[in-house]
Amino acid sequence: MASKLFIAALFMVALLSASDVFAKEQKKPEEPKKPKEVKCHGKLYKYTCTGKYTCPDQCAHTCMMDCNMCKPVCNCNKPGGVCEDPRFIGGDGIMFYFHGKKDQNFCLVSDSDLHINAHFIGKRGEGMGRDFTWVQSIGVLFNGNHQLFLGANKVSSWDDSVEQLAIALDGKTIQLPNQEGATLSLSPFNLTIVRSDTANAVTVEVENKFMITARVVPITPEESRIHNYGITSESGDCFAHLELGFKFYSLSPHVTGVLGQTYAAEYRSPIKLGVAMPVVGGEANYVTSNLFATDCKVARFGSPNNNNDIKDFSIVDLNCAGRPGGRGMVCRR
Incomplete structure (x- = not known):
């Protein structure tokens, strides 16, 4: 009886060890990356900031060229x-x-x-x-x-x-649903229009020609x-x-x-x-x-x-x- 219990215990230890190895092999879910922060002192587009900040809405969603101080964290000063x-x-x-x-x-x-x-x-x-x-x-x-x-x-x-x-x-006239991501593809023209906000913003692309935001x-x-x-x-x-x-x-x-x-x-x-x-x-x-x-x-x-x-x-x-x-x-x- 004792030998059977000993064997059962060894079997359980083996199972636990295997499960530990399996768990270690599984990739942990990636934590969402924190927005990059930089220190800011001075006047930016339409407002003044001090201390640490991430890309402000004024820079991210309006003129993408008027925020030189934001360049470490914003998509600014792009050609075109x-x-x-x-x-x-x-x-x-x-x-x-x-x-x-x-x-x-x-x-x-x-x-x-x-x-x-x-x-x-x-x-x-x-x-x-x-x-x-x-x-x-x-x-x-x-x-x-x-x-x-x-x-x-x-x-x-x-x-x-x-x-x-x-x-x-x-x-x-072309109309898109007032929903961010709404897409219209016009095959004869190789033209795609995507709404990039719920209103007043789109991306237009003609294949192999150009893209306009x-x-x-x-x-x-x-x-x-x-x-x-x-x-x-x-x-x-x-x-x-x-x-x-x-x-x-x-x-x-x-x-x-x-x-x-x-x-x-x-x-x-x-x-x-x-x-x-x-x-x-x-x-x-x-x-x-x-x-x-x-x-x-x-x-x-x-x-x-x-x-x-x-x-x-x-x-x-x-x-x-x-x-x-x-x-x-x-x-x-």
């Missing part, structure tokens, strides 16, 4: 960005302004098979010789003569939950006060406009346009580094007669290309020292 009074981050990673003029259209990108214009809205600053301007809408010509429209509605007062982003393809934002009273725009709640117009991010998968070395030229093979930025507000002019070269016109002086849409000249920016990942890089970005010194 357009926002504010229009501020651009070129394909070379250098920031510049192009003010244009209110109520006019300007060519942002022009290549043999892609053309993007922007309609500017704005108001004259008190005592200033130029307009404050913002990009209200863009018109994209692609895959022949297909026309994609993205635009901000004119509104007097702002409500984040109310959709103010208008989308149309070849003149037909667009968000409608207003001029807030606080922003107006800081920049002296003169826009108040009594103005009757909060100047809703687009904040944009562009990624290009295939451009020729001869691409032009306010933004497009910065991706061209021979482009060298005229901007002097360290200038507080570097401005690129030449409005007369980029102005177009309407949102889908290709009649600017630098237009290349529809021109023949040597296929050997096409640069595919989607093949490799590149990084600029000191600047965030990414797929589809060109980095130069």
Whole structure:
């Protein structure tokens, strides 16, 4: 009897040992990573911060280029960005302004098979010789003569939950469910539209061509006060406009346009580094007669290309020292 109990005890010990080994072999569930924190002292976009912080909503969900101090924890200063009074981050990673003029259209990108214009809205600053301007809408010509429209509605007062982003393809209005992640795929156009928030934000991608992130934002009273725009709640117009991010998968070395030229093979930025507000002019070269016109002086849409000249920016990942890089970005010194 004793021997049977001894054998049973040995068997139980063996089972427990085996279960311990099995448990050790099982991977422990990974704990969620804590957001990266950095110390912050000074004024950031629309607010002042001190102490440790993670990427603030103002940087994560509005202008992705206006938060240099946030760069350790935020997705900032990405090439292809357009926002504010229009501020651009070129394909070379250098920031510049192009003010244009209110109520006019300007060519942002022009290549043999892609053309993007922007309609500017704005108001004259008190005592200033130029307009404050913002990009209200863009018109994209692609895959022949297909026309994609993205635009901000004119509104007097702002409500984040109310959709103010208008989308149309070849003149037909496109609507998405007011649900983050809602997706519409249009196979004949190789076009996919994804809602990146419950309202006012989408990502649009044409396979092997481009990806555009667009968000409608207003001029807030606080922003107006800081920049002296003169826009108040009594103005009757909060100047809703687009904040944009562009990624290009295939451009020729001869691409032009306010933004497009910065991706061209021979482009060298005229901007002097360290200038507080570097401005690129030449409005007369980029102005177009309407949102889908290709009649600017630098237009290349529809021109023949040597296929050997096409640069595919989607093949490799590149990084600029000191600047965030990414797929589809060109980095130069």
